[in-house]
Amino acid sequence: MERGQQAGLSWLGIVRLGLVQSALGSIVVLTTSTLNRVMAVELALPVALPAALVAWHYVVQLSRPRWGHGSDQGRRRTPWIVGGMGVLALGALLATNATALMASSTWAGIALAVLAFSMIGAGVGAAGTSLLALLATRVAPQRRPAAAAITWIMMIVGIVLTAGIGGGLLDPFSMARLAVVASGVALIAFVVTLLATWKMERPAVAPVVAAEVPTPFAEALRQTLADPKARLFAVFVLVSMVAYSAQELILEPFAGLVFSMTPGQSTQMSGVQNGGVLLGMVLVGALGGFIGGKGRGWMRGWTIAGCVGSAAMLGLLTAAAAIGPSWPILPTVFGLGFFNGMFAVAAIGSMMGLAGQGEGPREGIRMGVWGAAQALGFAAGGFLGAVGVDIGRGLMGADAPAFGLVFTLEAGLFLASAIIASRIGAPASSVASPVTGARHVQA
CATH class of the missing domain: 1.20.1250.20 (MFS general substrate transporter like domains)
Structure with a gap:
């Protein structure tokens, strides 16, 4: 709770x-x-x-x-x-x-x-x-x-x-x-x-129970990882962050090699993508508390929508790689940024909601576990995306299909993330902590 x-x-x-x-x-x-x-x-x-x-x-x-x-x-x-x-x-x-x-x-x-x-x-x-x-x-x-x-x-x-x-x-x-x-x-x-x-915390400091014994780190980590929701959310963060970051190092090279954009043009394209990210963030921030905000599943809904939308845009980028310069690349990249921004804010909102669940003060270590999964996902995603393109170019002998293959794999990871997110939002009555046996209130 x-x-x-x-x-x-x-x-x-x-x-x-x-x-x-x-x-x-x-x-x-x-x-x-x-x-x-x-x-x-x-x-x-x-x-x-x-x-x-x-x-x-x-x-x-x-x-x-x-x-x-x-x-x-x-x-x-x-x-x-x-x-x-x-x-x-x-x-x-x-x-x-x-x-x-x-x-x-x-x-x-x-x-x-x-x-x-x-x-x-x-x-x-x-x-x-x-x-x-x-x-x-x-x-x-x-x-x-x-x-x-x-x-x-x-x-x-x-x-x-x-x-x-x-x-x-x-x-x-x-x-x-x-x-x-x-x-x-x-x-x-x-x-x-x-x-x-x-003075951010001074007005209201959490009460300390005199007889409370501090929980050792190893025990607190074990309890956090034993919680099915916390563990599943860590998997979601890892998979979604690999999908999210795999495009970062290859999108501008894709624009240059397949669409013959100059460095200035590809930089401007990144600006278009970031504009979409901001719009997606603003949309969820402004409407997230109203559309579904009164129920407990708003974070799951926005997160799934962001993941599915990102997968769809990556599918369009795969088509763009196959068709070439005649494809409307800027609207596609803007759409990818939009759904990425929607997903990112909803995922952070989900973290906030899930962090406060469980017994005792666990917000910090839960955020730490999910932050570690995020860091690992970022490191792996950027590396695997770049290596995947290099391997694809070596095997296929061409740039476009290699980029298309990586975009397709990213789309699959986003769809997998959406499926995992839907499982995190299972009814609260069906999720119990193996540590305390307590029922969690669904975020």
Whole structure:
């Protein structure tokens, strides 16, 4: 049963926590995009190096359950959010210095970069997991669609602002200028986090039972994984995130190789896709609490619709690969973004609803388990999508059918995700916890 341990967040409180997401996005885009390009282009290092570092920061995020459990035991999320953001900011600065060091001492720079990206992964895991747990405990059910949309849209805004303003400040490029810009981004992100979380939990702290004995992490993790809903939702997150991220590294190459788009045109196409993502997020945020919002299955319905719609758009991209430049690619990509955005917000809303179920304070570790599944899905999806295209091109001897095959496989994963999501929404009376025997209230 969901616990109302603290007073529900106001809209202003939700926006304040959205600012933390903006801060997270601003630092992550600097480390995973800008430094990626500098290593590959300015330093002429193998593209596999930054790709491996980004993948490593996802691997480190498998520690999310541990961070979430720590915030559960402490009963306050703010120290974990602020501490995680501090580690993330320091990791970003260290990664920038490591990139500069690679110019003179490649192996020393790589060793320092591994440490830096470890800090980045740990910081994102600690801050991001605790932030989601705080939202799960403090946002009223009817506000969860809008809260998920607001926080994720604000993260995108943070990414866009950092890419636009920071990118402009980097020209003319030099390593010294990169260090100054990175320091500014890290400092602003940390200060924004401090202000956004200031006194956020003080008005209503969850009561602590004097005789309560803290649950060891291993036991809390075992109980979480033994819960059929939590376990099935982790599978859903993993499968859907593989489908969601497999397109990221191949969509622009697809536009260039099959539709003969220039780099500028393919970048504009990505803008069209992101416009669709924002519209899908806004739609679910605005209507999610009204269409089906009074029942307990609204999250399942929107999630399934987003998955099925994404599968349909990927099917159209498969057709686009077969037909070629005459296909209306921009509307198709916009549609893919729209259903991706719908799915993403509904999935986050589902996390909020399911996190508060079960016995005792478990929001943090549940969010951690699902965050770890998400990180693993992102790392695997991007890698498998790119490798799948390379293998397909080698076997088929042509670009278009190779991309079409990968898009078809992605569509199948989204359909599988929809089926899994429908099972998560089974009637509450049929789902019992093997740990406590308690019936869960369906989200």
